[in-house]
Amino acid sequence: MDIGTQMPASAYFAAIYRFGFVAMFDHLPILPPDSILGLAAACRADTNPDKVDLTIGIYMDETGACPVFQAVKDAQRAMIDEEVTKAYIAPQGDDGFLTGMMGLVLGQERFQTRAAEVAAVQAPGGCGAVRLGAEVLKAAAPAGKVWVSRPTWPVHVPLITSTGLELSEYRYYEPATHGVDFDGMVADLQQAKQGDIVLLHGCCHNPSGADLSVDQWDVVAEMAVTQGFTPMVDLAYQGFGEGLDVDVYGLRTLVDKTPEVVIAASLSKNMGLYRERTGIAIFTGPDARTAEATASQAKAAARRIYSMPPAHGALIAAKILADQTLRQSWANELEQMCERINSLRVDFRDRLESTTGRDFGFIAREKGMFSFLGLTEEQALAVREDRSLYMLNSSRINIASLNQQNMDQVVEAVASVL
Numbered sequence: 429m430d431i432g433t434q435m436p437a438s439a440y441f442a443a444i445y446r447f448g449f450v451a452m453f454d455h456l457p458i459l460p461p462d463s464i465l466g467l468a469a470a471c472r473a474d475t476n477p478d479k480v481d482l483t484i485g486i487y488m489d490e491t492g493a494c495p496v497f498q499a500v501k502d503a504q505r506a507m508i509d510e511e512v513t514k515a516y517i518a519p520q521g522d523d524g525f526l527t528g529m530m531g532l533v534l535g536q537e538r539f540q541t542r543a544a545e546v547a548a549v550q551a552p553g554g555c556g557a558v559r560l561g562a563e564v565l566k567a568a569a570p571a572g573k574v575w576v577s578r579p580t581w582p583v584h585v586p587l588i589t590s591t592g593l594e595l596s597e598y599r600y601y602e603p604a605t606h607g608v609d610f611d612g613m614v615a616d617l618q619q620a621k622q623g624d625i626v627l628l629h630g631c632c633h634n635p636s637g638a639d640l641s642v643d644q645w646d647v648v649a650e651m652a653v654t655q656g657f658t659p660m661v662d663l664a665y666q667g668f669g670e671g672l673d674v675d676v677y678g679l680r681t682l683v684d685k686t687p688e689v690v691i692a693a694s695l696s697k698n699m700g701l702y703r704e705r706t707g708i709a710i711f712t713g714p715d716a717r718t719a720e721a722t723a724s725q726a727k728a729a730a731r732r733i734y735s736m737p738p739a740h741g742a743l744i745a746a747k748i749l750a751d752q753t754l755r756q757s758w759a760n761e762l763e764q765m766c767e768r769i770n771s772l773r774v775d776f777r778d779r780l781e782s783t784t785g786r787d788f789g790f791i792a793r794e795k796g797m798f799s800f801l802g803l804t805e806e807q808a809l810a811v812r813e814d815r816s817l818y819m820l821n822s823s824r825i826n827i828a829s830l831n832q833q834n835m836d837q838v839v840e841a842v843a844s845v846l
Contacts, residue, residue, distance in 0.1 A: 463582065464820065471818040479816035480834045480841075482825035485634065485797060487668075487697060487765060490831045497700050499758035503747040517739045519727050521550020521708070525742035528749030529708045533663060533693050535673070535680060544716045547723035549730060550737040553705035554664050554694030556730075558587045560709040561660055561690040563729035564722055566591040569623040574660070575616070576627045577601070579822075581634045581662070584627065598626075601636040603802065606790030608638045614647065622656030625690070628682075630663035631675035632796020635824040639669065639795045645678035649685040660690040667698040667762045668769065669795035688713050695745055697797075698762055704741025765828075769797065772830050779839045784846050797828045807845040815841040 461469065464483055471481040489495050520526070526548045531539045539546065551557040565572060574593050576584055577600035589595055598620075599612030620626055628648070633639055640648070652659050659682045669675045682689050691710040696702045711722035730737065748754045773792045780788040791799050803811075803823035811817040817838060819825045830838060 467818050467820065471816075474816050474818075476816035478837060480818065480829070480838055482817070482819045482829045482838070484829075485697075485826055486702060487700070487797065487828045488826075488831070490833075492829075492831060492833075494702070495700065497758055497761050499748050499754045499761065500700060500744055502757070503744045503751075503754055506747065507743060516736050517742070519730065519736060520723065521548070521737050522739065522742045522746055524746030524750055525550060526708065528746050529693060530710060532672070532749060533666070533676060533679070533691060533708075533710060534683060534712075535676075538680065538683065542712070545714065545719055546710065546712050547719040547726070548708050548710045549723060549726040550742055551692075551707040551709050551730070552734060552738055553696060553707040554662065554692055555583060555587060555707070556705070556734070557692035557694065557707040557709040558584065558662060559590070559733065560726045560729055561692050561711075562588045562591045562593060563733075564709075564711065564725045565625050565658070565660070565690060566593050567725050569625075569658075572623045572625055573620075574625045574627055575620055575657075577613075577629065577633070579635055580627070580629075584662070588627075593625075600633075601638055601800070603800065606638070606800065606802065607793075608640060608644070610640070610644050614651070617648070617651060617657075618655070620651075620655055620657040624657045625660050626652070626657050627660045627662065628678070630661045630666065630679045630691075631669040632665035632798070634664065634796070635798050635800065635820075635822070637794030637796050637799045637827075640678060642677055645681050648678070649681050652682065652686045658688050658690065659686060660692070663691060663693040665697050665796050666693070668766055668797065671763070671766065672759065683712050688718070695741065699745060699748070699758065701741040701744065704744065705738055706741030706745055769828055772827050772835075773799075776827065776830060776835060776839070779835060780842065783839050783843045786846065791827075797826050798824055799827055800824050801842060803842070803845065810845050811841045815844065817841040
């Protein structure tokens with residue numbers, strides 16, 4: 429053993445002294461914390477009573493709490509009375525959940541028309557759905573390349589590359605305009621070919637908040653048809669942009685126009701089921717045989733990775749989506765959340781512009797929970813160290829963490845470094 433490269437000499441001899449041999453884990457390096465979760469932990473440890481955490485992608489209400497939907501509470505109460513077993517649910521997932529989610533994502537009429545051509549497998553959250561989708565894509569096209577936006581949600585990278593698929597990037601966000609660099613996106617995606625996969629954010633792009641327009645979605649769909657690449661859509665925020673149906677225009681356009689689409693959907697945000705890890709991988713194809721094949725591949729991948737799906741969140745969601753009263757209650761509360769986020773964007777823009785004299789109009793034009801403020805890394809570090817205002821080094825913030833109690837404090841902190 430080369431102790432100079434494997435582990436410090438002091439640790440090597442300490443292990444020998446304690447155990448008479450070098451323990452297997454003694455040479456493991458200590459990895460740095462996740463860039464987002466690590467900042468959240470640092471904020472929790474900060475003793476400043478006026479600290480503000482804008483890092484974690486969780487919806488917060490005016491009191492700074494992550495609320496539980498009333499429909500979720502009601503569904504859980506009913507489940508307590510109705511549940512008679514804790515046995516495993518089916519490996520593919522709860523039937524009521526699968527059916528309800530396919531109708532929600534695809535649209536009920538479209539789903540009923542194409543039910544035989546659509547397959548779905550329940551997954552542990554959006555992460556699990558992305559991984560299952562990538563596993564099926566790897567089985568179908570081992571040499572395929574997955575194109576991801578620059579930037580994208582950082583966890584996309586390990587989830588996809590852990591299957592052995594190769595990644596490539598396409599231009600998406602333009603910091604100078606705080607919008608989509610659609611010309612750059614199209615130019616890059618013209619290189620995508622049959623057997624490649626293009627990963628798209630269904631709505632409320634994470635981390636930029638900059639979404640494709642209706643016309644731009646139509647262009648991407650035509651490119652997929654012409655070039656033969658397979659779209660994969662990560663749908664984590666349906667209902668948080670403009671509405672449950674408006675937010676999936678692009679996804680449904682792809683389903684209507686292209687032969688095959690892979691969808692990874694999550695209910696963490698729009699039903700508040702963060703800790704329940706409630707997600708679904710959906711596969712649309714040309715026929716029933718393809719649907720059966722994709723479902724079989726996804727179930728086999730799930731068996732290899734985590735064996736059986738969690739039940740609680742899926743059973744809650746199934747009850748809400750099937751019961752008209754619960755569904756309307758949920759939809760109403762989700763609409764209120766969406767309106768609050770959009771109102772926060774307008775208020776935040778106005779206060780920033782009034783305080784700094786600069787143009788922050790892009791904040792009100794974006795959709796969903798996230799926005800890049802356009803600060804440099806040095807400025808983001810300065811507001812963290814001097815003002816206990818926690819944002820990512822890229823200056824990405826969670827708009828839904830703002831409220832009337834902390835917004836002026838955030839505005840003053842940002843203004844102090846401009």
